[in-house]
Amino acid sequence: MKHLRLVAALALLAPLAVPMALASPARAQDAGDVAAGEKAFAPCKACHQVGKxxxxxxxxxxxxxxxxxxEGYSYSAALKNSGITWDDANLHEWLKNPKxxxxxxKMVFAGYPDDKKVTDVIAYLKSLK
Ligand code: HEC
Structure with a gap:
């Protein structure tokens, strides 16, 4: 009898497990897509040359x-004195809204409101050697 109840409980949980499984690919995307990030980096190239x-x-x-x-870049005092280290969270907030x-x-860029786009750009930045 106990066993049957367990089976019934599992059957009730099954519909919950499906959305959870579907949620995991979205979590994988949170790591960012380098190829999509390269495309999203196009407007950045107006000001940022890769490597110099x-x-x-x-x-x-x-x-x-x-x-x-x-080295060799003349930053604004605001950025130089910001005390920020560019970890994922800080990069994300910066690229969503630099100001x-x-x-x-002095970065004149409105920012990307789209979180996915920001995550992809960050993945692209990390891929640069
Ligand atoms: C209109 C020119 C312009 C555009 C477009 C632009 N940036 Fe910038 N970016 C700058 C400038 C100028 C700075 C230095 C800001 C300062 O010193 O206050 C900067 C700084 C940065 C920094 C901090 C670098 C450091 O060494 O601390 C990052 C990261 C960055 N930009 C990423 C991006 C990305 C990614 C994009 C595109 C989504 C982008 N920027 C678009 C001009 C631009």
Whole structure:
């Protein structure tokens, strides 16, 4: 009898397990899609050249770096003194809205409201060597 009750309980849980299983691919996407990120990086190229400083600083190796510290680039005082280290969370907030994250930054970019796009760009930045 006990066994039957367990089977019944599992049958009740099964519909819950399906949405949970469907949710996991979305979680995998949270890691970001490098190819999509490269496309989303296109507007950034107006200012950021990969591998060297331009209007904006070189972004190779930016993940994990302290903000405003790439050699030879003239940062705003706001970014230099922000105390930020570019971990995923900070990069995410920055790319969603640079001016809110660091008031006074000279990065003239409105930001991407779309979280997926931001996550993809971050994956692309991390792939740069
Ligand atoms: C209109 C020019 C422009 C565009 C477009 C632009 N940036 Fe920037 N970016 C800058 C400038 C200028 C800085 C330096 C900001 C400062 O010193 O306040 C900067 C700084 C950064 C930093 C911090 C670097 C560091 O060394 O601390 C990151 C990360 C960054 N940009 C990523 C991006 C990404 C990703 C995009 C596209 C989604 C983008 N930027 C679009 C001009 C731009």
């Amino acid at each position: 400083n331009g209007v904006g600083p070189n972004l190779v190796g930016v993940a994990g770096r302290k903000a405003g510290t790439y 809110t994250k660091v008031p006074g930054t």
